[in-house]
Amino acid sequence: MAYSLIPEEVLEHVFSFLSSDRDRNSVSSVCKSWYEIERWCRRRIFIGNCYSVSAEMVTRRFPEVREVEIKGKPHFADFNLVPEGWGGYVKPWIRVMSGAYPLLEEMKLKRMVVTDECLDLISRSFNNFKVLVLTSCEGFTTHGLASIAANCRNLRELDLRESEVEDLSGHWLSHFPDNCTSLVSLNISCLGSEVSFSALERLVTRCPNLRTLRLNRAVPLDKLPNLLQRAPQLVELGTGACSAEIRSDIFSNLTEAFLACKKLRALSGFWDVVPAYLPAMYPVCSGITSLNLSYAIVQSPDLGKLVSQCINLQRLWVLDYIEDTGLEALSLSCKDLQELRVFPSDPFGAEPNVSLTEKGLVSVSEGCPKLQSVLYFCHQMSNAALITIAKNRPNLIRFRLCIIEPHAPDYLTLGPLDTGFGAIVENCKELRRLSLSGLLTDRVFEYIGTHAKKLEMLSIAFAGDSDLGLHHVLSGCESLRKLEIRDCPFGDKALLANAAKLETMRSLWMSSCSVSFGACKLLGKKLPGLNVEVIDERGHPGSRPESCPVEKLYIYRTVGGQRVDTPDFVWTMEKEEEVLLTE
Amino acid sequence: MEGTHHHVQSDDLNFKATELRLGLPGTEITTSSSPKIIININNNNNKRSSPDNNESEEEDDNRVSSAAKSITAPAPKAQIVGWPPVRSYRKNNTAVVVGEEKKTEYVKVSMDGAPFLRKIDLKLYNNNKNGYTELLNGLEKMFNFKIGSEYATAYEDKDGDLMLLGDVPWDMFMATCKRLRIMKGSDARGLGASAV
Numbered sequence: 001m002a003y004s005l006i007p008e009e010v011l012e013h014v015f016s017f018l019s020s021d022r023d024r025n026s027v028s029s030v031c032k033s034w035y036e037i038e039r040w041c042r043r044r045i046f047i048g049n050c051y052s053v054s055a056e057m058v059t060r061r062f063p064e065v066r067e068v069e070i071k072g073k074p075h076f077a078d079f080n081l082v083p084e085g086w087g088g089y090v091k092p093w094i095r096v097m098s099g100a101y102p103l104l105e106e107m108k109l110k111r112m113v114v115t116d117e118c119l120d121l122i123s124r125s126f127n128n129f130k131v132l133v134l135t136s137c138e139g140f141t142t143h144g145l146a147s148i149a150a151n152c153r154n155l156r157e158l159d160l161r162e163s164e165v166e167d168l169s170g171h172w173l174s175h176f177p178d179n180c181t182s183l184v185s186l187n188i189s190c191l192g193s194e195v196s197f198s199a200l201e202r203l204v205t206r207c208p209n210l211r212t213l214r215l216n217r218a219v220p221l222d223k224l225p226n227l228l229q230r231a232p233q234l235v236e237l238g239t240g241a242c243s244a245e246i247r248s249d250i251f252s253n254l255t256e257a258f259l260a261c262k263k264l265r266a267l268s269g270f271w272d273v274v275p276a277y278l279p280a281m282y283p284v285c286s287g288i289t290s291l292n293l294s295y296a297i298v299q300s301p302d303l304g305k306l307v308s309q310c311i312n313l314q315r316l317w318v319l320d321y322i323e324d325t326g327l328e329a330l331s332l333s334c335k336d337l338q339e340l341r342v343f344p345s346d347p348f349g350a351e352p353n354v355s356l357t358e359k360g361l362v363s364v365s366e367g368c369p370k371l372q373s374v375l376y377f378c379h380q381m382s383n384a385a386l387i388t389i390a391k392n393r394p395n396l397i398r399f400r401l402c403i404i405e406p407h408a409p410d411y412l413t414l415g416p417l418d419t420g421f422g423a424i425v426e427n428c429k430e431l432r433r434l435s436l437s438g439l440l441t442d443r444v445f446e447y448i449g450t451h452a453k454k455l456e457m458l459s460i461a462f463a464g465d466s467d468l469g470l471h472h473v474l475s476g477c478e479s480l481r482k483l484e485i486r487d488c489p490f491g492d493k494a495l496l497a498n499a500a501k502l503e504t505m506r507s508l509w510m511s512s513c514s515v516s517f518g519a520c521k522l523l524g525k526k527l528p529g530l531n532v533e534v535i536d537e538r539g540h541p542g543s544r545p546e547s548c549p550v551e552k553l554y555i556y557r558t559v560g561g562q563r564v565d566t567p568d569f570v571w572t573m574e575k576e577e578e579v580l581l582t583e
Numbered sequence: 584m585e586g587t588h589h590h591v592q593s594d595d596l597n598f599k600a601t602e603l604r605l606g607l608p609g610t611e612i613t614t615s616s617s618p619k620i621i622i623n624i625n626n627n628n629n630k631r632s633s634p635d636n637n638e639s640e641e642e643d644d645n646r647v648s649s650a651a652k653s654i655t656a657p658a659p660k661a662q663i664v665g666w667p668p669v670r671s672y673r674k675n676n677t678a679v680v681v682g683e684e685k686k687t688e689y690v691k692v693s694m695d696g697a698p699f700l701r702k703i704d705l706k707l708y709n710n711n712k713n714g715y716t717e718l719l720n721g722l723e724k725m726f727n728f729k730i731g732s733e734y735a736t737a738y739e740d741k742d743g744d745l746m747l748l749g750d751v752p753w754d755m756f757m758a759t760c761k762r763l764r765i766m767k768g769s770d771a772r773g774l775g776a777s778a779v
Contacts (some may be wrong), residue, residue, distance in 0.1 A: 076665065078668070078670050079664075079665035079666070079668045079669070079670070080664060080665050080671070081664065081665045162670070162672065190672070245741075246741070246755060246758045246759055247741075247742075247759070248740070248746075248750065248751045248755060248759065251751060251752075251755055252751070275754075276754050276755055276758050279752055279754065279755075294673070343669065343673060344667065344669065347667050347669045347673075347674065348662055348674075377667060377669075402667055402668060404667050406663070406666065461666070461668075486665070
């Protein structure tokens with residue numbers, strides 16, 4: 001074959017243009033020599049489930065990696081469905097990589113447990129470390145951040161998105177040495193307590209390439225102009241608290257500072273915002289493409305005024321204070337809108353506190369031709385509205401609807417919302433992510449199995465009548481990678497009938513369903529390529545009859561074998577040839 | 584001067600029976616319905632509040648607007664774990680209540696040399712694009728004068744400072760203005776034409 005005539009260096013050069021993992025994986029399967037060449041030049045790896053493979057296996061196969069991204073806990077951990085202590089520890093990864101990847105530059109972790117010891121190890125093991133992104137992580141304190149600040153000489157990005165950090169002191173920021181000038185992105189919005197403002201100011205002053213600055217709530221509004229003046233090149237800004245005594249000097253300083261920030265494209269923060277100060281930001285609104293007002297307790301008309309100025313808006317995250325009227329105005333002024341997320345201001349209130357219904361979403365679907373990603377919390381929905389939305393926006397890629405009351409029917413017909421969601425999957429042929437809610441029968445799953453051929457992630461809660469529902473999904477959704485289910489009457493039959501499907505997916509989560517311990521054991525034996533984890537805080541499932549449903553079930557494919565770090569409420573089901581005891 | 588209307592309303596909390604109050608013809612002196620209650624707002628903690636504040640923003644317990652249902656709503660039902668699927672840090676960032684704004688915002692207006700003061704409702708000019716222009720027109724009518732070299736308009740803000748009218752956006756002015764003052768004579772010339 002002609003392949004063997006192409007020199008290695010040329011192949012390596014060609015492969016260097018391949019950034020997608022899928023392409024690189026395909027290239028590796030062509031032949032042994034391509035496999036070898038590719039593995040030596042892969043620079044970036046993404047591990048969607050930290051237990052799907054071991055760190056040793058990864059570093060053995062890919063010795064020259066510079067960027068690592070790892071995810072830990074399943075998505076439902078965000079809503080407290082995964083018990084504390086379940087797992088997702090990054091420590092073994094860091095220990096192995098500190099030896100294998102001395103040149104590592106980037107680490108991005110999501111839903112993992114990261115300790116101060118880990119952060120310290122990172123800061124001392126990788127001389128060229130540049131980027132640390134911790135999304136929804138936990139287990140560390142500000143002492144760990146101090147290590148990163150002090151030891152990472154070339155740090156470009158420190159992004160603590162939505163992580164839970166134990167705030168021991170705000171002085172960690174002062175650990176950035178005076179000669180650190182490399183920061184491009186700093187996101188400390190999740191931190192509770194005050195950081196040393198003068199240290200922050202000096203840091204911002206000496207980092208001329210700073211593009212992203214997301215402050216935490218404790219940074220007061222009257223200090224914001226000081227920072228903006230020192231960083232007029234900012235592209236993304238997260239304010240601190242937006243409340244202050246109403247004073248004209250604060251207002252004019254703020255306006256002046258914003259006027260100077262000609263490159264601003266994204267705004268967030270807005271805690272405790274006082275509407276009188278919003279006009280200070282009007283000068284930058286026309287350039288804003290991303291606006292996160294989901295912490296801003298602002299109502300119409302102030303909310304509407306701000307949003308309608310942002311005519312180039314592509315992404316809006318907002319509380320339901322925007323109401324149907326605000327969404328209608330949005331649909332008229334922001335024609336470039338691609339992503340909309342509407343969060344509930346009072347998620348546990350017995351009655352709706354604002355006038356936000358299905359009508360708001362329908363208006364946006366009508367007025368915004370580029371809308372492709374939706375997350376919407378509301379109290380009422382109808383099939384008619386869903387059908388309208390589906391017909392208006394066949395280009396939807398992500399559709400996550402949360403009707404707050406479980407089992408809520410179509411409020412007009414009082415029937416299930418099957419046909420509405422059916423219309424979504426039928427019309428939106430590129431749909432990759434879907435979250436269902438409301439009153440739903442097995443019928444909706446039939447529609448999904450028939451039409452949702454590109455669907456990769458499906459979230460189901462309080463839906464369905466029987467195993468048939470689950471069977472439709474597992475047998476019909478060809479592209480399905482992640483399935484998460486809670487409180488549905490799905491049991492053993494569908495799972496066992498579609499067991500092989502599970503090896504083609506990243507993971508399956510089922511909690512408060514009807515899967516028996518016996519079925520879990522069977523799955524564990526039948527499918528050596530999977531870890532079948534039973535999570536049950538009531539004690540060993542063997543102490544109850546085999547037919548008894550397990551509390552929670554997490555099944556994922558793996559080549560890393562059984563976990564060695566399971567807590568006492570997690571049992572991995574025995575695989576056929578293994579002698580290891582799982583109890 | 585226009586004809587006077589003498590209003591005494593029993594639920595006007597700040598009203599002293601001996602005070603002579605002159606309202607603009609055709610307007611009613613009404614007190615507020617429930618004000619906004621917003622967490623962490625500092626603008627009500629006025630360090631140097633003048634003794635003659637406008638209508639206080641005390642709640643009238645009997646007048647809870649329907650929009651403030653959340654305070655009086657029935658207790659939420661027993662919560663299901665993890666439902667609705669909202670991250671825990673989002674649960675703490677919500678308001679307690681939504682209330683209706685005050686319908687009027689009367690401030691005292693004094694004119695140098697005039698024997699008594701007037702009161703004017705700034706909210707009357709709130710929805711206009713030219714709040715300041717309309718306000719000046721209203722003042723000119725009320726006191727029967729013309730803005731120019733003889734007169735200048737100023738206001739006293741929350742800190743007690745005398746400020747020239749027109750520098751800040753209307754909303755900010757509304758929030759900080761405690762009283763208006765029409766200045767005459769040499770003081771007015773010093774200020775020159777107003778900023779408006």
